[in-house]
Amino acid sequence: MKNSMLLAVCASVATFATVQAGEVAPADVAFDDYGAVEMSLTGVAGDAENGANVFKNRKLGNCLACHANSDMASQLFHGEVGPVLDGVSDRWSAAELRGILSNSGNTFDGTIMPAFYVNDGYVRPLEKFEGKSILTAQQVEDVLAYLQTLSE
Amino acid sequence: MRIITLTAAVAASLALFAGASSAQVTDPLVVDGQTIVTSAPAPDFLDIDEVLSGWNFRTAETRALQTDDFENPAMIFVDQALDDWDTAEGTANKACADCHSGPEEFAGLRAELPRWNDDQGALFNMEAYINFCRTERMGADSLKLAKPRMDAMVALLSLQSRGDIINVAIDGPVADIWERGRELYYTRVGQLDMACANCHEDNYGNMIRADHLSQGQINGFPAYRLKNAKLNSTHGRFKGCMNNIRATPFAVGGEEFTALELYVASRGNGLAVEGPSVRN
Secondary structure, three states: OHHHHHHHHHHHHHOOOOOOOOOOOHHHOOOOOOOOOOOOOOOOOOOHHHHHHHHHOOOOOOHHHOOOOHHHOOOOOOOOOOOOOOOHHHHOOHHHHHHHHHHHHHOOOOOOOOOOOOOOOOOOEOHHHOOOOOOOHHHHHHHHHHHOOOOO | OHHHHHHHHHHHHHHHHOOOOOOOOOOOEEEOOEEEOOEEEOOOOOOOOEEEOHHHHOOHHHHHHOOOOOOOOOHHHHHHHHHHHOOOEOOOOEOHHHHOOOHHHHOOOHHHOOEEEOOOOEEEOHHHHHHHHHHHHOOOOOOOOOOHHHHHHHHHHHHOOOOOEOOOOOOHHHHHHHHHHHHHHHOOEOOOOEOHHHHHOOOOOOEEOOEEOOOOOOOOOOEEEOOOOEEEOHHHHHHHHHHHOOEOOOOOOOHHHHHHHHHHHHHOEOEEOOOOEEEO
């Protein structure tokens, strides 16, 4: 109930502004010393179902490129570059997962995993991705909601 | 009998130590009776122990295509290049055949490229040699890089060195260029912020979605790819990998890719020339 009201507010604001009201910009995300992010990036609860779509979509999260995930056994081809994500919410808190999703480099120094909520500092990005983060703030929250369903 | 049992035992114990990664073979590649090495001790400057041809990482079906020149789809393009070899062009109205006894004349050359060309004071890859003859000796247009006619001619000339052990010089006049190539190999680029090394050094042997990551060696180039049903040049492949990580590729034939080609070629020192290979 509360969520749907918030959504309605955001939707009406969005018609007037390019940046979603209440959204934390990539440069303003507050990481703690261990790379965790306590505060929601949008204030809107994540949608786990959409998060699952973002997770498997090759143009969005493409998480399956590197991570196997038994919950998506019906999807062909799971990568082995990163750890299997089964039960991942038993290992990491929501804040830690939000941090890993936003900029994994703060949690895992030098990792190959891309930072999904960073929009500058890239070297030679393709023009169409310049100044853009891979995922939007809400997509990060949605994937987070999905990851929280992965417990054993 | 005894040998068979022993081999099986060794294989089984080795398998125990292998990681969980996907099957990866290091069988010798035999083409028409010629054995071509596909693995070798890594050159000293690398932190890995062994260098492996991309051939090892492909499926049995894809590998099979490379073991028989009648099955290898790249050979159609080699035949086209043979026609080109005899075609007179340019203001001199000369063909390659007018000055060179035959493509066999270039046996061994591919294994040393790219290399420093003293006369021109520049690093030359196969494409540069071909275009130099065309523009300076035939008075013809240069062939477009990473396009069918050039890739076919590079395939024809590479084939003359098939099986030869790659031995690219990295010192002397090319030392600075090699260093530049090395730097490019380890520099993270693009929106996905990855370096060649993240995939081809840290993760070879792992699946990245449907792709079995190899060491990104170029001993097999030009490579016929089943994906696009044509020959693919070294620089064309570099470009593709950069696009995939959402990075603006360097220019094909430009300074950066040529430096990268030298560095990547040297990472394969010890492997054999396989071009034209078959990849997916």
